[in-house]
Amino acid sequence: MAMIKNMVKQLVSLHGTNEPQRIASLMQIIVFYEEFKNVWGYFNTSRRIMMIHVNRNLDETLQRFVIAHELGHRVLHPKVNVPFLKSNTLQSIDRIEREANQFAVELLIPDNLLLEGISIYEAASICGVPEEIADLKSRSALKHNSLSDEHSYLNL
Template sequence: MVDEIIRKLTRKYKTSCPFELARALGIHIRYTDLGKSTKGLYYRKLRRRFIVIHNQLSPEWQRFVCAHELGHDRLHKGINRFFLEEHSYFAPGKLERQANRFAILLLTAGITVRQEETSLDVCRRSGIPPEMHPLLEGMSLK
């Protein structure tokens, strides 16, 4: 499912850049100080969609966060996290894992993984923060 969403997005807009995709989809990107523990967030207000990115992150992290939040837009439409935490057994951690997977697949779209490459090598080559390399190890990239 995620692969298909990314394939359609990158084919339609001819880019895998999360910033360009967000603009093409009408999502407003804002930068602000979100404190030490928050890298970014996604929200809707009055039919407008926003991605907010912590302004003190490196460009590499800002790109990853934008891709992650774009994942929430594409995969989790209309889901209220507070509602999930308070009124269901659906773990919000799952939503974050799905958004991370979306970000990794988007940022590696069009990249062929070489046989000798490690997940850390793929991160470096595709501009994914090296701290995210453990997530690549469990994924099959094409």
């Protein structure tokens, strides 16, 4: 978990933003908005050209999350062809998808929001992260938040 958080911090520091579309552009990843029925998006490389494919039927907030998730695959799993694994093997991809979700959550929810005293679910809503995966946010910010709340309480 800490490894992913650190990778996200380095990426944000390097590019000066946590905006997934901007990071993709700076990493020379082309983002395509396409018509899909049951797929939110996927990452692939063809002839050394990196691409993120996003379902154009999703709302903009969810598209932003999908780009962040697919960036996670690019950074964490550069050699793994997730669409191929899903359709052609019996190999479990749960770990890979969970890590990409965690990457997206860390990228989209800045620690400072949690340090301001709002809940992880409120932060997820503000930042466009699906509520059901908000708890993937690193606990280090949450622990620090609860300690600062306790400290504030003691000073009342």
